[in-house]
Amino acid sequence: MDISPTEAEEALAAIQTMMQKTRRSISSSGAYKFLILWGVIWMLGFLGSQFLPKEIASYVWIGLDILGGILSMVIGVRLNRGVRSSAPTTSGKRIGFFWLLLFFYCVAAIGIAWPVDGKQFAMFIILFVTVGWIAMGLLLSFASVWWGLALLGLSLVSYFLLEDYFYLIMAFVGGGGMIALGIYVRNRW
């Protein structure tokens, strides 16, 4: 079988286009929505912590977390059903159990250590979320590990060195970063 270089070039371009379209189709099926959703929640929650009285900010966080949990479930249920994995049941369940276990560890750690202020409380949650994020990255998509590590490093630096701006940094860099990553995944991945 012989073809001209022009035909070869066209065939390679068609392959490239199809691969990109497939990747986009899979990524736009819902995964990026989690990033945008929780980015918005972080942004609103931490802005609340910065500018609202402590008690009201706590209620705002509780409301946002409940809303985030419900919307995450809805997104999860509606996630792309066109592509399935031959080993989804076991790994999906294990991932679910991992997050459940991490949630109980987080609650237990907070209960035992009993943070004295909102920043400590927030930092506990950030530590557990970023550990979960990094673990998922190691298992599912190594590229996202760096984003998780960056968020963890930023959170620790803000907590220890930029205490007065902790909430604002978490709102704009943490929450904003998640939103930006979500949009990037949606449009460019």
Place this chain on the structure above:
Amino acid sequence: MAELNETIHQTVRLRIMAALVTLAPNEEVEFTYLRDLLEVTDGNLGAHLRKLEEAGYINLNKAFVERKPRTYICATTDGRKVFSEHVAALEAILKSK
């Protein structure tokens, strides 16, 4: 040197294989999802899938999801190998230009 594969080189089959090899080795795609992705008709896609299945480049798995019959498609190991050889052959033609 890698050789061009006549079965794969046909435009629709080339795009089918490109879509399938983009998935992880343990993943498979549903028929209607692939049809929408490729923007082809049911009959057209079915005919090309049969050719690829006969060549041993893809597997078709039928299953019931929520009591509805579904067909899932995935590239075989052989299909992935042949496809990457075909791409290498195309690149070689371009380099020799």
